[in-house]
Amino acid sequence: MHIYKIAAVALALCLPCAGHAAPNILLIIADDMGLDTSRCYAVGDQQANMPILEQLCAEGLVFDQAYSAPVCSPTRATIMTGKYGFRTGVGGAIPPRGGSGLSPDEFSLFDALNETEYASAVVGKWHLASSPDDLDHPAEMGVTDYFGMISGGVRSYYNWQGVENGTRNDVDGYTTTVLTDRAINWIGERQTPWFLWLAYNAPHTPFHVPPRTLYTGENLKDDETAIRENPLPYYNAMLEALDTEVGRLFDSMSDETRENTIVIFIGDNGTPGQVSRQLYGARRSKGSIYQGGTAVPMIVSGPGVEGGRTEALVNTTDLNATILALAGADPDGAVSDGIDLNTILKGETGSREFAYVEHFGDGGMPVDVMGWAIRDAQYMLVAPDGDAEQMFDIANDPLSQFDLLSATLTPELNQRVLALRAAYQDLRGD
Template identity: 55%
Template sequence: MKLSSAVSAACLTALPCISMANDSPNVLLIIADDMGIEASNCYSLGNQQAKMPNIEAMCKQGMVFENGYSAPVCSPTRATIMSGQYGFRTGVGAAIPRIGGEGRGLSANTTSLFDVLEKSNYSTNVIGKWHLADSGNDYNHPTEMGVPDYWGLLKGGTRSYFNWDGATQGKRFDSSVYTTTDFTNQAVDWIDKQDNPWFLWLAYNAPHTPFHLPPVDLHSSDELSDDTNAIKENPLPYYHAMLEAMDTEIGRLLDSMELEERDNTIVMFVGDNGSPNQVASDLYGVHDAKGTIYEGGTHVPLIAVGPGVKKGRTEGFVNTTDIYTTVASIAGVEVDLVDSYDFSPLLSGKSNGRDYIYVEHFEEVVKSKGGTFGWAVREGDYKVVQVKDVTQPELYDLSKDPLEQNDLLADGISKSEKRIVNRLQARYEQIHGS
């Protein structure tokens, strides 16, 4: 166990930062793999939303976060949740490759969220996609990070959702069950066995590529053909079918819970980065989506519902680093990390302490293929983007230009714009100097 002096046990019979109907609510964190906000009917961006009735019901019943931000790709986002730290502190700044990723996983010396939760009376687990281990071959990595009973897809992806290999208890296994269904089956079984309050991190690999036609009973796109060329020519409807299939299985998971347990469970749903460019680049234009430090790569859906969660929408800023401290707070454990803000006040309609957004994408060993590297900082409506190896930053007013099509500095910089840029660059220096 890797507990630091920054973590201490709080009173487990009362929550310090959020008032819940029950003092020990369960927490179900559901992560969608490659889903930007434009894919959800919970947000009004573009016109290419998937049919996801269970998630949409959560949006109507709970809190929708207008400003949830992740890293641009899988591994860094998962590392921020697991560590509560930005990537420049952990070294995980890009997706860990299947081959040649030695030394690029999240260090087992990191004080993980699961190490912290050992100070509580919560049962904990991760089921689904991991993508934090070096080259996806370190079968013991989840255990080393404090996860007691990990089961799932250790690597960043699979060539087939229907035939894939995973890991559990440090050993490899093979499965011929559709991943979205198999992950849900495991989650249903694990929750059913719990006697204590619990935290489950359920990480679907949907809707990550390969695009495909899911089992017919999980979606309503009966007109789609299971043809490789058709999928390649027009992947968007298949992407939507994959999202609907995930939503169907989320509904099955929630329905499997006893009413009392369901009513005592906070469900958080988040995307780990923007949507694949094959299905989203038409909306975001030259800046693309997944893999970029622009909005298309980092602005993701974030929804919460459950006991003590107010119905509505919030403009409050949330980075995925904040999930660490928030889950710990709900479990009754106080955490003091400079990069991780407790957003549980937002759940009850109050404000949190975060007044900026910071995102980054970097690779110091071997540059990952694709994407836009660099960093971005947002304060209020203004966002500065600093692309790696480019001298001049870019500046956007997201209140007028949410898709970042108009760089305010493209035609020169005014005094007022210079002040904004200086302020945001100073915030970057402050973050890296803390």
């Protein structure tokens, strides 16, 4: 229903940046959305109906090899700081109590943006604070305008507690809709170039039925037993609701604003096991260091972006460097593991040789797999804590079904293993 407006600006989205004002930047993060969820990627056969995202894929640049952390907090920390978790200490989902959040001493994306002409804000899920009572944590990280949920999720998508610039209030309304309303209002008030971090909590559990106007198909029963026995339709309905609301957000912008806005869409980690274990296998989805837990959809569209697909390796750390470069912000000499992707956005090849993921911390769910993994253009070496290393030919075995280390290695494969281990040791200084 919203495709017509996006299509109307398709030509403008391909224009070079030269002659344009400083671009607005919209970062949209979907919670618990792996490659298998989107028709933009040929992974599995259980994709949600997301026409707005599919149109974005058709017009923008689709990244086929983008990697996040296996869970939400460390992914967000990598975007916020441009650093891997072993440098910041955020390596797993921060628990409600007794956890260690992202230190305000870290130089953040917003610290840098605050020194530019850009207005900036965060709307949505935070999950970087040590406690759900640490209401001022966004401000401590340089965020001057914040509204959303401080902790990792909500108990109800319809009645929840929101935090606005350090003050907590009860909120009535479907979270995806409320967050979209906030984003629309904030963008509509801007008079200067802006950056908006819009972090939906959907489709994270609980799998609550969205308002009927936001999803198509059969009516879903609001029944816990039905959800537990067959969660996929509910999960997909929540994704479709997110897509519908993103379309509403796009439609709310003037043509001039939309044409001068770079949109970055990404999932924060893989799909949860309830809806993807048949595809990837047990303990191979969200929370694991395997492909199913860390390979995520990523699409970029906007002025100066060359459409198509790219096999360039990407880590979520790279979003930090890319956004800073787009905004002309100075990282102030901060240590960074990120690589500016703007050359890739203009149609050139990427320079990253390895993608690295890690998962560590005290807590975690029983299905979590801690450890680290590193991959090059073809192979991924996986090192689960307390278990033997494994290696997969991701280029030819994208679901990681056959462990190459379970058989006798050819000299060439043995060299690949050694090279991946060396890359890890060089990165970590081990």
